[in-house]
Structure formats: structure tokens, C-alpha cells
Amino acid sequence: xxxxxxxxxxxxxxxxxxxxxxxxxxxxxxxxxxxxxxxxxxxxxxxxxxxxxxxxxxxxxxxxxxxxxxxxxxxxxxxxxxxxxxxxxxxxxxxxxxxxxxxxxxxxxxxxxxxxxxxxxxxxxxxxxxxxxxxx
Amino acid sequence: xxxxxxxxxxxxxxxxxxxxxxxxxxxxxxxxxxxxxxxxxxxxxxxxxxxxxxxxxxxxxxxxxxxxxxxxxxxxxxxxxxxxxxxxxxxxxxxxxxxxxxxxxxxxxxxxxxxxxxxxxxxxxxxxxxxxxxxxxxxxxxxxxxxxxxxxxxxxxxxxxxxxxxxxxxxxxxxxxxxxxxxxxxxxxxxxxxxxxxxxxxx
Numbered sequence: 510x511x512x513x514x515x516x517x518x519x520x521x522x523x524x525x526x527x528x529x530x531x532x533x534x535x536x537x538x539x540x541x542x543x544x545x546x547x548x549x550x551x552x553x554x555x556x557x558x559x560x561x562x563x564x565x566x567x568x569x570x571x572x573x574x575x576x577x578x579x580x581x582x583x584x585x586x587x588x589x590x591x592x593x594x595x596x597x598x599x600x601x602x603x604x605x606x607x608x609x610x611x612x613x614x615x616x617x618x619x620x621x622x623x624x625x626x627x628x629x630x631x632x633x634x635x636x637x638x639x640x641x642x643x644x645x
Numbered sequence: 646x647x648x649x650x651x652x653x654x655x656x657x658x659x660x661x662x663x664x665x666x667x668x669x670x671x672x673x674x675x676x677x678x679x680x681x682x683x684x685x686x687x688x689x690x691x692x693x694x695x696x697x698x699x700x701x702x703x704x705x706x707x708x709x710x711x712x713x714x715x716x717x718x719x720x721x722x723x724x725x726x727x728x729x730x731x732x733x734x735x736x737x738x739x740x741x742x743x744x745x746x747x748x749x750x751x752x753x754x755x756x757x758x759x760x761x762x763x764x765x766x767x768x769x770x771x772x773x774x775x776x777x778x779x780x781x782x783x784x785x786x787x788x789x790x791x792x793x794x795x796x797x798x799x800x801x802x803x804x805x806x807x808x809x810x811x812x813x814x815x816x817x818x819x820x821x822x823x824x825x826x827x828x829x830x831x832x833x834x835x836x837x838x839x840x841x842x843x844x845x846x847x848x
Contacts, residue, residue: 546729564845612679616686623690
């Protein structure tokens with residue numbers, strides 16, 4: 510079927526399948542699932558090696574390295590979510606997907622919020638040596 | 646009947662009736678995993694804020710060995726893959742193959758854990774203990790919590806092997822295996838954050 514060829518194994522409603530809530534490689538034949546895991550492993554190994562290489566090479570402009578590392582890490586987390594945890598935006602995945610979005614929102618709020626607040630606090634603080642002088 | 650002929654995707658989600666238990670269990674466990682990831686998010690925030698506060702003690706670049714971390718990462722990635730192979734074998738109800746991949750997963754997890762323990766022991770021997778500085782406190786809390794999760798995963802996998810051996814591939818055992826694979830893959834995602842922020846981000 511054209512439609513199935515398009516979405517391949519991400520389609521949980523293939524003609525011979527019962528309605529399920531899962532996506533790439535979660536269902537289907539062992540072969541399809543094996544392919545999903547192989548792709549996931551290859552991609553994540555590639556991204557890991559790229560991370561370690563870019564952290565230790567001097568070929569990349571220094572201040573750009575943290576940004577590159579962040580991009581590689583987010584890409585790898587995405588690969589893990591799709592190929593290993595089988596999360597997708599398929600209609601049946603709405604619950605899982607919304608929960609994930611909320612989780613990412615909370616984690617982002619905590620991490621960036623803390624960093625922002627603490628950076629501001631450091632900025633506003635009286636330096637420690639001045640503080641001890643004032644207390645005398 | 647026209648009702649039976651309606652394709653499932655044309656029936657609204659709310660009218661499809663109760664979801665299969667497998668889907669409900671997966672969703673519930675996914676919510677737990679997300680809350681676990683939020684715990685790690687808090688530890689990541691603490692580490693990000695405190696990573697510079699070494700109080701004159703040793704800092705990241707002196708303590709971390711990237712070669713070891715790369716091997717640890719390789720172990721975890723490979724174990725995620727073998728865990729997937731185990732899940733495929735479990736669906737086929739192939740007992741021997743499932744045991745084989747479960748044991749490979751266990752061996753890789755144990756290798757990761759022993760490498761991490763050696764690293765911690767070496768750091769402690771050189772005086773880099775959690776009490777030394779805020780940086781080391783947040784480091785041991787973050788990486789130690791991940792290690793604790795891996796340890797729990799290994800125990801869980803041992804229990805699952807015992808359950809397959811005694812109960813066979815019953816529906817309940819299959820659901821527990823699904824939860825285990827989700828747990829194991831989620832640990833890998835957390836580790837991606839750990840090696841990027843803690844080990845590669847050390848400057």
C-alpha cells in the first residue's frame with residue numbers, strides 16, 4: 510500500500526495490525542524492528558564519536574564547541590527517543606508525546622531558570638572580601 | 646456491518662474503547678520515567694551552577710579521563726542495542742535467545758558500572774571526595790544517581806530472567822519486560838546528558 514510505504518513501520522494501523530500506541534520499530538516483523546535498532550545504534554555511535562572528537566580537537570573555533578556539543582547531544586537524545594523508545598507524533602501517541610513535551614518543559618524551566626537566577630545573583634553579590642571588611 | 650468496516654483511524658480516540666493494558670502500562674511507566682528525568686534535570690541544574698566552585702580543590706580537567714568515558718559510553722550504547730534484541734526475541738517467545746541477549750545486556754551494564762566504580766575509587770584515593778568542594782558534591786550526586794539507576798536496572802534484569810525461567814512469557818512478564826526496556830533506554834538518554842555536560846563540558 511502506498512500509504513504504508515510512506516510511513517513504513519511507523520504506522521501502527523497497517524492492514525494486518527491491531528491498533529496500538531507505538532511507533533518506529535515498536536511493532537511489525539522482527540526484521541523491521543531489528544532495522545530500527547540497527548539504525549538507532551549506528552546513528553548514536555556516530556553522534557557520540559562526533560561529540561568526543563569535537564571536544565578534543567583544535568580544528569573547531571573554541572567558543573563554538575559548547576554549542577556544537579549541545580546540538581550533537583540533543584540530536585542523539587532524539588535518536589534514542591525515536592529508534593529505541595519509539596516515541597513519535599503519530600495520532601495514537603498523543604498521550605506519550607504530550608507527557609514528553611511537558612517533561613522537557615519542566616526540565617528546561619529548572620535547568621535554565623536555575624542558571625539564570627544564579628548568574629544574576631553572582632552578578633549582584635558584593636565580592637566576598639568587601640563583605641568581610643564591611644562586617645568588621 | 647458498517648460499524649465493523651469503519652477504519653480504526655476514522656473512529657475518534659474517545660470512542661475507541663479502553664486501550665489495551667500493554668498501552669496503559671507503557672504510558673504509566675513513561676510518566677514515571679519522565680519524573681525520573683526531572684530528578685536528573687534538577688541534579689544537572691545543580692551541577693551547572695556549581696561546576697566552577699572547586700574551593701581550591703581539583704577541577705574537572707584534572708580528574709576526568711575521556712578515554713574511559715568513551716568506553717563507558719560504548720558499553721551503554723551497545724547494551725541499549727542488545728536490550729532491543731532481547732525485546733525482539735521476547736516477542737517471538739524464543740527463550741534461549743532472550744536469555745542470551747539479557748545476559749549480554751547484563752554483562753555490558755556490569756562493565757559500565759565497574760569502570761565507573763574504578764573511576765570513583767581513583768578519585769577518592771586522590772582526595773577528590775564529595776565533601777571536598779561543591780563541584781565534587783554535585784558531580785558525585787549526578788553521576789552517582791545515574792550509576793545507582795544502572796545498578797537497579799541490573800537487579801531488575803536478573804529478576805526478569807528469573808521470571809521468564811519460572812513463569813514463561815505470560816502477558817504480565819511481557820509487560821514488565823517492556824517497562825524494563827523503556828527504563829534501560831531512558832538511562833542511556835540521561836547518560837548522553839552526563840557525558841556531554843560533565844565530561845566533555847569540563848574546561
